[in-house]
Amino acid sequence: MSVRAGIVVTGTEVLTGRIDDQNGPWLSNQLLTLGVDVAHITICGDRPADLIAQLRFLADQSVDLIVTSGGLGPTADDLTVATVAEFCTRELLLDPELEEHIAGIIRHHRPHTPDLDAGPTRIGIRKQALVPTGATSLPPTGTAPGVVIPAVAGDRPIPTIVILPGPPGELQAMWPSAITSPAVAEVLSRADDLQQETVRAYGLHEAQLAETLRRAEAEIADLDRLEITTCLRHGELDMMTRFASGDADVYRRLLDVLTEHHEHQIFSTDGSTIEDQLIDALDGRSIAAAESCTGGLIAARLTARPGSSAYVMGGVVSYSNDAKSDLIDVPAEMIATHGAVSEQVAAAMAEGARRCLEADVAVSTTGIAGPDGGTETKPVGTVCFGVAIDRRPTYTVTRHFPGDRERVRTLTTTAALHLVVAQLKRS
């Protein structure tokens, strides 16, 4: 690819693993969709020397664009703008208009701030209104403005640098103005016209996909013109392919080979998720969940989507045996005879939830998430599922999942969604 970028994430709390960085992956994905090749992401703490070292490194790697996140706050340890300015040997100048703009934002949100016109708050505002000479400031989406510094050619050229705030919401809101600023737009105009497609599979191993890709290599000329990345996430296997628009035909042939070998595992070729497909498959019907080992994760995932109240009736987390009997009428004798982790109980849970929550469809899980509770016949990771659909016999199945408690719960949640979609599609 012709245009390369580097991303610098700043913040001691990220470097020390105290909070997970969201900005690096988000920026990387945005740049990729713009046809930019992200070569490096670097993370540094709030130390100017380390930040300058990373900027120097990326500039020496001849990236065309550097995007930084974080360190734009009003306090003394927010050092990104000053440090980048030092790196570019540019002075910082106070922008009085920007200063008033920031003061106006604070006045609006915290009208009773006592030291808005003097004291620490005003000092902080003035710090945030400093812009390196020759740079463009990006309007604040919180209180911190962003900065774009155009590239400088020379013996040791400096790429275009975009400085963005750390809070993910602010950073994402500022992105449109960043990429349309003249210096960044110029870099992006040189980027390739790239397309990205995603294939999602469930029940497919990475090794099987690798084997199919090896075969495809033998069958399809120019396959190396596609950039293929695979990744396993929550039990699903995603394959992302990026290619120049002119190579769309090569991608179509790859898709044919994949479909030929893994028709039953591939559930999406248009980027749609299993949640999207669940809504399609429900086709206006309502859904409920009865959960034991997943403890609310299925309901949480179903209700994560805006507007889900239109079709999610609710759920029951029947963690104790009494809850299973009292809330959704699972007969206590059934639990005594077959055990709480049994397909009989899973069926009764799904049917009970469907009835009690007046839903058209219900899914249930009962299993052993571990670390304790496993037996010889029902080891940790054993999960029974039930899917009850109006006017259909209830479907049940038992699966075994590897890993620790968190992984078993996550894999069970994904499996439940896939089971519901599969059963709904059968009708």
Place this chain on the structure above:
Amino acid sequence: MSVRAGIVVTGTEVLTGRIDDQNGPWLSNQLLTLGVDVAHITICGDRPADLIAQLRFLADQSVDLIVTSGGLGPTADDLTVATVAEFCTRELLLDPELEEHIAGIIRHHRPHTPDLDAGPTRIGIRKQALVPTGATSLPPTGTAPGVVIPAVAGDRPIPTIVILPGPPGELQAMWPSAITSPAVAEVLSRADDLQQETVRAYGLHEAQLAETLRRAEAEIADLDRLEITTCLRHGELDMMTRFASGDADVYRRLLDVLTEHHEHQIFSTDGSTIEDQLIDALDGRSIAAAESCTGGLIAARLTARPGSSAYVMGGVVSYSNDAKSDLIDVPAEMIATHGAVSEQVAAAMAEGARRCLEADVAVSTTGIAGPDGGTETKPVGTVCFGVAIDRRPTYTVTRHFPGDRERVRTLTTTAALHLVVAQLKRS
């Protein structure tokens, strides 16, 4: 600090933001607890030139230790060992004993692998059994062995390099053998004897804490000997402090100042989480949840903990009004009169869940997570809570949370746990 380290995370799927990296933060935190200062984390894709550039960068930054994760698989695009060996100008030698060890692992886990003794599988095993000259291999915790390469002095010195596998479970399982290997142990022996303490607060703003820290600076000499990091997470404010054991007294004085100013917001000074405190506060009593806007997140968080079945009875996700009435007996007239988002309904939900799930304690949420559903009097972010405790009047409160749907749901979940603990402690 005397010993500095860099972490290199490899993998195109991480670089492109397809999966979140867990290894960088985990390794960083481990190194910090060993008294090592992590200066840089870098992320690169599966391209040898970029990996070499990052290794060169870290070596030039004079780090004492580099830890890499990922790229140890059996396939051709797993290039870390070969690339690091090239960087160190060391040859790769086949370790026949290691080859047999890996073959034995595969034989054990996949006894019917057809090409275990020849073909692609054997080629992959042989690739994984290549060890750079002078390096020590670390026994596989999956199928991939790790590698430790001792430092080399000289004009452009190369630090000690530890190569670990990408799957977080394998990497974490290999860590103990990595840090006890002679070359790494030697580096760690030079690290400072550091202590790390965490203070957690709820309902405290970053700006307020910053103000208190400024005051503390004036009051406490040597405060600059403490390294303080603050971070906001799910509505809680954490303050981590690292210091040499000799400075424990300075930290104690800081803690006094903090407690003096924020006694009611600080809920933990010993590293315990709100979940830990909930278990203490329950003191043998059982708990249940009735959730509307959190849609299962409270139950999922309560049941995330191993052994939680001993005290979590379960929960009800009463997303629809019918579910509120049918499952936990919230009177339909009450919903009609006061609205589903009201303290009256929150109280009825908590009382109903406590009764129906036979729990000693129950917590409820009903609110508007958005983006739709807000009104003038009940804007998006409005949430009513109820806490019902056996033989006590039910407590209710209304709160307003900022942000998008996901953030409102997360902040509501945290708030619910804090409210329960606060109410339990009042008794």
